[in-house]
Amino acid sequence: MTDRIKYLLDERDMPGTWYNLAADLPGLAPMRHPGTGAPIVLDDLLPIMPEEVANQELSREAEIEIPEPVRQVYAQYRPSPLFRARRLERALDTPARIYYKYEGGSPAGSHKPNTAIAQAYYNRQAGITRLATETGAGQWGSSLALAGALFGLDVSVYMVKVSYHQKPYRRMFMETYGARCTPSPSTETAAGRAVLAADPDCPGSLGIATSEALEVAGGDPGTNYAGGSVLNHVLLHQSVIGQEAIAQFALADDYPDIVIGCAGGGSNFGGLTFPFVGAALRGGPAVRVIAAEPAACPTMTRGRLDYDFGDTAGLTPLLRMHTLGHDFVPPPVHAGGLRYHGMAPLVSEALDRNLIEAVAAGQLDCFAAGVRFARSEGIVPAPESTHAIEVAMREAVRCREEGTPRTILFGLSGHGHFDLAAYESFLTGTMREEQYDPDAVATSLAALPTLADA
């Protein structure tokens, strides 16, 4: 083959350890207890997660071994392919070399199983029989349902009610794996009942669903909570993406000048980019790293770096992160996975230290980029992933305008098979550009918890 378009690794060449950026960010602010302001310690986490996972959450070690049973399950879809986007390069008439790391080939269709599988394994080892979690658009719930099936755990997913009804295929997907999917707010929890008492027609939110899952996990010794993003251990598990990419660039005899990922809670972004950031911090090649977020939920480009809750109800520890305030309800962009008021503390810290950049993109531009990508590369991307595509295309066009060939890598975090109604809305011209309300953000930020300067 003259023009190679794909770089694979054998399952035996999968990384043996995950990479933890926390090791390379000395002075990283700890999670804090909302009542006392004290840094969170292991015992605070044990009611909802197994000790191994809690240790990873607090770890400052750079490398943490991937257990063999996790590698065995990873091997079904990992190492994921690194593609050279030659047809897209021709369509853009750019001198840039564009690569994308594709996570949509996992059985659940996104990068989310990378941590779902690890969390299911550790919980099973610890004797836990059930996992509870929340899901918005359903990518995370599907992935935990998959992992639960493979490790013999029951899975209860609280799915934001409006998505539960809008995306019945996602619910059916979870149920096919054997998971139980409940529209949230539900009558199963005190948190859900309180919301329903105030507003019986409440469409739900990720914050409410998280409160329900945490309540269920906290109230039953056999049940733990499993989180799909934001937390350190989640980003740790996702680092396998970037580590593989580095090995694949060696095969391609190339290395990226620019690495781009979409960012909602930060797990896809951190998973792809942190190994490159870490390599640069340890004397490797410098690389420009860009987080692409929705203009309608501009956590990094318009938010404040401060302590805030990870959920709406204020049940989580306080996290130091870029936030629009936990009361802020993002507009209904189709990229449901990017509709989150905060950003992972590790991503926030990297941004604050200028190790990465952040840019915002509008929904219409992103879907236009997604359609162009589908028609040149063949893969219909998830709405979340189109944000990375849009920003990568901007950079590729800049390479053309400046006459500078650069190597661009972006993360294609998932496919759009369950998001085709959004594509139809774009193609028929009925999709609108969603805008966030700056006043709502100001109000939400004014109400940040008082431990803000702890």
Add this chain to the structure above:
Amino acid sequence: MTDRIKYLLDERDMPGTWYNLAADLPGLAPMRHPGTGAPIVLDDLLPIMPEEVANQELSREAEIEIPEPVRQVYAQYRPSPLFRARRLERALDTPARIYYKYEGGSPAGSHKPNTAIAQAYYNRQAGITRLATETGAGQWGSSLALAGALFGLDVSVYMVKVSYHQKPYRRMFMETYGARCTPSPSTETAAGRAVLAADPDCPGSLGIATSEALEVAGGDPGTNYAGGSVLNHVLLHQSVIGQEAIAQFALADDYPDIVIGCAGGGSNFGGLTFPFVGAALRGGPAVRVIAAEPAACPTMTRGRLDYDFGDTAGLTPLLRMHTLGHDFVPPPVHAGGLRYHGMAPLVSEALDRNLIEAVAAGQLDCFAAGVRFARSEGIVPAPESTHAIEVAMREAVRCREEGTPRTILFGLSGHGHFDLAAYESFLTGTMREEQYDPDAVATSLAALPTLADA
């Protein structure tokens, strides 16, 4: 890794030629002209397909080169992985070694792009600007839409009206690739208008949609027809599946005793199994080859080997094949890709010469097998593919009962992301066992064209 579960090949190790079983079936009956009974010759085919494809349809050469531009596009998802189903083996407590060749990783989600890409390439080379085709459940239409986008061809898909409305995501998928999707019967063709005049509420059928596509292709010199199954050249293009599998078994230091594929028109089945059949005919290891068909559409197990039309309206040449009669309307099983009255002539001939076997499976058993597979291997299979899974599980259980370890290979032709409503119907107990009507088959067979003994 101790227990390897995946065998990959590099894109540079993709087969350089397709394998044509017709070369190894001397005396294969020709297609015949419905008016004269004369064997079909090249000129008969040129109004609807390019010369290269027509030559392949009639070829008796064993190996036909895969053009480099086709290999370049194949490389996006090929060679497809060969998986060892270790978790399924444990779930079944079988001494059998079970492997599956997974085609669901293609951008369209099934094996269909293997021929769509080849046909789009040859048509583009021949100066054609548009392809017309029919689709039932939408796997084939999606694949041709993908191939059209990659080679710059317009694609018009006539989609069976009932599926068009039941499976809006499939239509949106095609439209995202830029294809035009029309519910059939439509007012765009004489064939469609005739049907609508007789029955304005007609839900459509694959036969009617085929007639519409053939009429459009025949009436415009810039438009050709592209078929997704049954024809020799389609099975030829699909042979890349089995050829890769043979190379992957060499990596695994194993070889199948039994090879199983689901069969509707025969393209997935022939693509997987013919290279194994050919190897055995040329002195290689003997292998048991089983075609799995729906009990509700038992073409091979209950049909007659005879000349019949490939479509309902009788616009195609006559094909010597196992058929239930072209007037037979199969019951609405969820495996839409297996709802076809006939079977590829090459598959029919192989069955007649006892080179392969055929078995039928009921829909409820197949979905039960599909759910069990999803929960052990992680992949939710297409309803069509569950037929192969069910038959593979039967053989694996027989290995346990007989205490005989055998190596079983089955084809997992696609994923079920667009078929989750069928899974819900199964999981909630509302799915029913569809039965074919023997009287309807008898009536349909009695009306076979008079050239039957040509």
